[in-house]
Amino acid sequence: MRTALVIGTGLIGTSVALALAQRGVVVHLDDHDPEQARTAAALGAGTEEPPAGPVDLAVVAAPPAHVASLLADAMTRGVARGYLDVASVKGGPRRELEARGLDLSAYIGTHPMSGREKSGPLAATADLFEGRPWVLTPTRDTDTEVLNLALELVSHCRAVPVVMDADAHDRAVALVSHMPHLVSSLVAARLEHAEESAVRLCGGGIRDVTRIAASDPRMWIDILSANPGPVADLLSDVAADLDGTVRALRALQSSDEDKRGEGAAGIADVLRRGNAGQVRVPGKHGSAPRAYEAVVVLIDDQPGQLARIFADAGAAGVNIEDVRIEHATGRQAGLVQLMVEPKAALLLSAALRERGWALRQ
Ligand SMILES: NC(=O)c1ccc[n+]([C@@H]2O[C@H](COP(=O)([O-])OP(=O)(O)OC[C@H]3O[C@@H](n4cnc5c(N)ncnc54)[C@H](O)[C@@H]3O)[C@@H](O)[C@H]2O)c1
Numbered sequence: 001m002r003t004a005l006v007i008g009t010g011l012i013g014t015s016v017a018l019a020l021a022q023r024g025v026v027v028h029l030d031d032h033d034p035e036q037a038r039t040a041a042a043l044g045a046g047t048e049e050p051p052a053g054p055v056d057l058a059v060v061a062a063p064p065a066h067v068a069s070l071l072a073d074a075m076t077r078g079v080a081r082g083y084l085d086v087a088s089v090k091g092g093p094r095r096e097l098e099a100r101g102l103d104l105s106a107y108i109g110t111h112p113m114s115g116r117e118k119s120g121p122l123a124a125t126a127d128l129f130e131g132r133p134w135v136l137t138p139t140r141d142t143d144t145e146v147l148n149l150a151l152e153l154v155s156h157c158r159a160v161p162v163v164m165d166a167d168a169h170d171r172a173v174a175l176v177s178h179m180p181h182l183v184s185s186l187v188a189a190r191l192e193h194a195e196e197s198a199v200r201l202c203g204g205g206i207r208d209v210t211r212i213a214a215s216d217p218r219m220w221i222d223i224l225s226a227n228p229g230p231v232a233d234l235l236s237d238v239a240a241d242l243d244g245t246v247r248a249l250r251a252l253q254s255s256d257e258d259k260r261g262e263g264a265a266g267i268a269d270v271l272r273r274g275n276a277g278q279v280r281v282p283g284k285h286g287s288a289p290r291a292y293e294a295v296v297v298l299i300d301d302q303p304g305q306l307a308r309i310f311a312d313a314g315a316a317g318v319n320i321e322d323v324r325i326e327h328a329t330g331r332q333a334g335l336v337q338l339m340v341e342p343k344a345a346l347l348l349s350a351a352l353r354e355r356g357w358a359l360r361q
């Protein structure tokens with residue numbers, strides 16, 4: 001990739017632009033607020049000059065509610081060879097684009113699983129995405145060239161590509177990002193009218209739990225509006241757990257020893273389940289290296305091959321944790337290594353063979 005256009009030069013757009021610029025990509029910066037693009041340019045993220053012709057990749061990094069219309073406009077103007085967005089929700093923007101009747105072969109929806117509670121270009125850093133998962137949601141229609149451009153972008157940002165179906169992505173981020181965001185806001189909201197004498201005792205615990213509650217509410221209204229069902233389902237499970245926890249605490253106040261025992265058991269259960277969930281949270285910059293197994297597929301150098309493999313893996317219910325591509329020099333073929341959990345490797349191999357792919361041992 002030699003040239004890129006970043007539309008929306010806030011925290012994420014400018015961080016992407018800084019990473020690309022550091023890798024020698026010529027980046028053009030565009031924002032409906034010219035001050036944001038000027039600031040990003042001053043930080044070394046690229047130029048405010050519009051590109052003279054189509055760039056290799058257009059990256060839309062505006063709030064989710066604007067993503068589909070910005071993409072549609074950019075595609076209609078033909079500003080790039082490939083288009084992607086980085087919005088925190090994936091199903092809604094795709095459906096909106098489909099409803100507009102656009103040819104989506106040059107588009108891929110993506111989502112870097114890294115961010116901050118601060119907005120705007122001044123909060124941006126080139127290393128924001130280092131070691132973090134970056135979700136790609138190709139479909140059968142995605143051009144291989146566009147998928148490759150997206151993989152190149154992820155690699156320039158030193159992130160880890162993870163391929164998922166758009167709706168599966170939205171359900172997953174409801175659990176690991178959207179519901180926790182609301183819980184953080186609800187905890188922080190208890191402080192709004194709290195006594196100063198209590199608030200000044202805030203320590204590490206509440207800081208950890210409430211950091212993300214400082215985020216821009218306008219952005220989060222957009223995100224939650226595009227994923228309300230899965231988030232509501234999860235929050236109602238949390239509400240049921242809260243009810244049980246309140247009952248256990250009330251029992252602990254009882255003068256009856258048996259009741260107090262039941263209360264203690266209820267609280268112990270919540271804390272134990274919390275421990276069990278917490279150990280599953282990967283480390284900040286990716287979990288400790290995990291042993292994935294490679295399923296190696298031989299592909300022809302033809303448009304759409306990679307997108308088809310990813311769609312077939314998705315249909316088999318297998319999550320691709322990482323991808324490596326080896327281009328056979330001088331041959332119209334390449335080898336794609338799909339890194340998957342060891343227990344999924346056999347299933348994926350069988351599913352791909354069944355769909356006619358040639359696998360390498
Ligand atoms: N903040 C995070 O932690 C995070 C992480 C991953 C993905 N995302 C996604 O990245 C995208 C950008 O989020 P951000 O945190 O960088 O927000 P931000 O507020 O820092 O930046 C958004 C930028 O988009 C610009 N913008 C708004 N409407 C526009 C329009 N119509 N045309 C051109 N520019 C427009 C704004 O002026 C602003 O500069 C969102 O879709 C968000 O869901 C955010």
Ligand SMILES: O=C(O)C(=O)C[C@]1(C(=O)O)C=C[C@@H](O)C=C1
Pocket residue numbers: 087088112113114115116117176177178212
């Ligand atoms: O770490 C933070 O500050 C974030 O808010 C990052 C976070 C997340 O929930 O993990 C927030 C929203 C994005 O869509 C992706 C990442």
